[in-house]
Amino acid sequence: MPHLRTLCVYFLVALSPVMTNTMTEDLDVLVFLPQNNSYLFSYERVAPAIRYAQKRLKADGGQYSGFNFNIQFENSDCLYDAFFTLADRSCGQKPDLILGPVCEYEAAAVVRLASHWNIPVISAGALATGFANKNKEYSHLTRIAPPYVKMAETFTAMFEHFSWRSALLVFEDDREQRNCYFTLEGVYHLMSNYNIESYVLTDDKPLDTDELLRSISDMEVVIMCMGAEKIREIMLAAHKRQMTTGKCIFFNVELFNASSYGNGSWKRGDEYDNDARQAYAALNTVTLLRTVKPEFENFSIEMKMPFEKVGLHDCNDCENVNMFVEGFHDALLLYTIALHEAMKNGYSKKNGTEITSRMWNRTFEGIAGQVSIDANGDRNGDFSLMTMINVEAGTYEVVANYFGVNGTFQLLPAFNTEHFTLKGGDKDHPEKTDKSDTPCKCGLGVSALTGVIVGAVLGAVILVAFYFFRKNYRITIERRTHGEECDSGKHRQLREDSIRSNFSAA
Numbered sequence: 001m002p003h004l005r006t007l008c009v010y011f012l013v014a015l016s017p018v019m020t021n022t023m024t025e026d027l028d029v030l031v032f033l034p035q036n037n038s039y040l041f042s043y044e045r046v047a048p049a050i051r052y053a054q055k056r057l058k059a060d061g062g063q064y065s066g067f068n069f070n071i072q073f074e075n076s077d078c079l080y081d082a083f084f085t086l087a088d089r090s091c092g093q094k095p096d097l098i099l100g101p102v103c104e105y106e107a108a109a110v111v112r113l114a115s116h117w118n119i120p121v122i123s124a125g126a127l128a129t130g131f132a133n134k135n136k137e138y139s140h141l142t143r144i145a146p147p148y149v150k151m152a153e154t155f156t157a158m159f160e161h162f163s164w165r166s167a168l169l170v171f172e173d174d175r176e177q178r179n180c181y182f183t184l185e186g187v188y189h190l191m192s193n194y195n196i197e198s199y200v201l202t203d204d205k206p207l208d209t210d211e212l213l214r215s216i217s218d219m220e221v222v223i224m225c226m227g228a229e230k231i232r233e234i235m236l237a238a239h240k241r242q243m244t245t246g247k248c249i250f251f252n253v254e255l256f257n258a259s260s261y262g263n264g265s266w267k268r269g270d271e272y273d274n275d276a277r278q279a280y281a282a283l284n285t286v287t288l289l290r291t292v293k294p295e296f297e298n299f300s301i302e303m304k305m306p307f308e309k310v311g312l313h314d315c316n317d318c319e320n321v322n323m324f325v326e327g328f329h330d331a332l333l334l335y336t337i338a339l340h341e342a343m344k345n346g347y348s349k350k351n352g353t354e355i356t357s358r359m360w361n362r363t364f365e366g367i368a369g370q371v372s373i374d375a376n377g378d379r380n381g382d383f384s385l386m387t388m389i390n391v392e393a394g395t396y397e398v399v400a401n402y403f404g405v406n407g408t409f410q411l412l413p414a415f416n417t418e419h420f421t422l423k424g425g426d427k428d429h430p431e432k433t434d435k436s437d438t439p440c441k442c443g444l445g446v447s448a449l450t451g452v453i454v455g456a457v458l459g460a461v462i463l464v465a466f467y468f469f470r471k472n473y474r475i476t477i478e479r480r481t482h483g484e485e486c487d488s489g490k491h492r493q494l495r496e497d498s499i500r501s502n503f504s505a506a
């Protein structure tokens with residue numbers, strides 16, 4: 001059979017009169033994105049980028065223009081929607097490629113099933129450390145945005161460079177998307193050789209700056225991930241207690257190029273602005289490296305146009321190109337390159353293993369710059385370090401860049417070593433051995449483990465629920481339509497169409 005298929009491909013190639021190098025293939029792409037615009041990766045924001053990529057591939061007139069993408073968008077609610085939608089396709093309508101979902105728990109279920117079905121999945125999410133294990137259940141997952149553990153490399157590189165040894169991880173755990181939890185889990189995972197402790201904020205345990213600052217007192221570095229307002233509150237409190245004078249180095253992680261996680265901006269127009277400006281002189285921000293190339297400008301402008309036309313009101317900074325928008329654009333590009341190469345070598349589009357392996361260990365030109373996927377199918381990340389360079393004016397600048405592809409730091413002219421030098425040497429790690437003896441210093445370790453367990457249990461529950469659901473569902477259908485539940489799927493198609501009538505567009 002594979003031979004016949006190959007023959008068929010060669011036939012089509014031979015029949016294509018003008019472009020001898022062009023392959024022709026119809027491809028079903030299933031995309032999972034939330035309709036809810038409160039997500040940075042909502043359908044409204046990301047779909048234009050995928051269509052932009054599709055249009056460019058088609059228009060190139062080159063080797064990829066023979067691929068016809070049939071792109072279908074489905075809702076993702078960051079819970080079960082995507083998984084159920086995919087599971088409903090078990091009767092012969094399996095897609096050739098899945099893009100998304102982004103949310104960790106939802107992605108886990110979808111990627112497991114897709115890997116089992118030999119379908120490649122590319123996501124600009126699924127950033128948690130657990131997805132790095134591609135040996136089995138996540139075998140077909142390619143991560144087109146740098147996972148959290150890649151961001152953590154920036155910290156290990158700095159810790160090495162400045163010989164820091166201890167850090168307190170301060171983060172907010174919303175117990176839903178858990179972005180900050182998973183972000184600093186990456187740091188915790190990568191920095192097991194250092195003295196790392198953690199301080200978690202939850203709904204049940206609101207911010208108590210006194211308690212927090214006591215935990216900081218014997219740490220050299222503080223790494224924070226939480227909303228911009230809480231960061232300001234902490235910095236103000238630290239400033240009041242003179243902890244911002246170099247006894248401690250403060251960092252915040254600005255996720256996804258989104259200002260909601262604190263972009264280093266201290267200004268609020270309130271009475272604390274002056275103190276905040278001085279406090280933020282001690283705060284350093286780690287964020288995605290921003291690259292600009294001519295094509296990106298055009299892309300950026302095109303992404304803005306739909307919003308200017310419609311004028312969405314429920315969408316904050318919708319017009320900004322964030323990591324997800326860029327990622328899903330590049331995802332279609334990467335798949336196309338890998339598919340083309342696989343087909344040229346005689347494989348079919350249905351060989352997900354082969355296509356997936358051709359997406360890994362590869363560097364290509366993405367919309368914003370070079371994209372490098374490591375040998376494990378995860379994108380290498382480039383990050384910037386920003387600090388306040390003018391305390392009078394309170395202005396920020398990028399002072400160093402970290403390149404994940406070669407693990408090197410590039411120090412820019414504005415970089416000032418003094419700024420990162422610890423002062424007041426009385427905590428030069430004398431009682432280090434004492435501390436490592438204390439049994440309960442593994443705060444995040446325990447909670448990271450529970451995270452994994454919760455994930456596994458959740459997955460199992462969903463699977464069991466699904467089989468029950470499926471069984472009952474099948475029985476009722478059999479009664480009604482005399483066992484044709486696996487026919488061409490017309491009935492189901494109709495039902496699905498009516499459910500998503502106001503969503504699916506392509």
Ligand SMILES: *[C@@H]1O[C@H](CO)[C@@H](O)[C@H](O)[C@H]1NC(C)=O
Pocket residue numbers: 036037038
């Ligand atoms: C969108 O999501 C936010 C937060 O996740 C939620 O508060 C809001 O109710 C959702 N909106 C809709 C229309 O579901």
Ligand SMILES: *[C@@H]1O[C@H](CO)[C@@H](O)[C@H](O)[C@H]1NC(C)=O
Pocket residue numbers: 228259260262263264265
């Ligand atoms: C940073 O975030 C604040 C709100 O938190 C916003 O007012 C400001 O414009 C943002 N600055 C940049 C440079 O994105």
Ligand SMILES: *[C@@H]1O[C@H](CO)[C@@H](O)[C@H](O)[C@H]1NC(C)=O
Pocket residue numbers: 257288289290291320321322323326368
């Ligand atoms: C990040 O956001 C800013 C606007 O806030 C935008 O100018 C820039 O291009 C974005 N960078 C990336 C890499 O998405």
Ligand SMILES: *[C@@H]1O[C@H](CO)[C@@H](O)[C@H](O)[C@H]1NC(C)=O
Pocket residue numbers: 298299301302
């Ligand atoms: C972007 O580039 C394409 C061709 O490369 C052009 O047709 C389009 O008008 C450009 N868009 C903008 C907003 O400049």
Ligand SMILES: *[C@@H]1O[C@H](CO)[C@@H](O)[C@H](O)[C@H]1NC(C)=O
Pocket residue numbers: 002347348351353354
């Ligand atoms: C898919 O490709 C692999 C090599 O990567 C090969 O071993 C396998 O037989 C192929 N499967 C099919 C169904 O062609």
Ligand SMILES: *[C@@H]1O[C@H](CO)[C@@H](O)[C@H](O)[C@H]1NC(C)=O
Pocket residue numbers: 361375
């Ligand atoms: C990745 O690709 C390079 C060549 O580009 C090759 O030398 C190396 O062995 C590959 N690594 C893996 C793990 O496949």
Ligand SMILES: *[C@@H]1O[C@H](CO)[C@@H](O)[C@H](O)[C@H]1NC(C)=O
Pocket residue numbers: 403405406407408
């Ligand atoms: C590392 O990679 C970056 C970006 O590709 C490049 O600019 C830099 O020169 C490289 N550094 C080394 C030491 O190879």
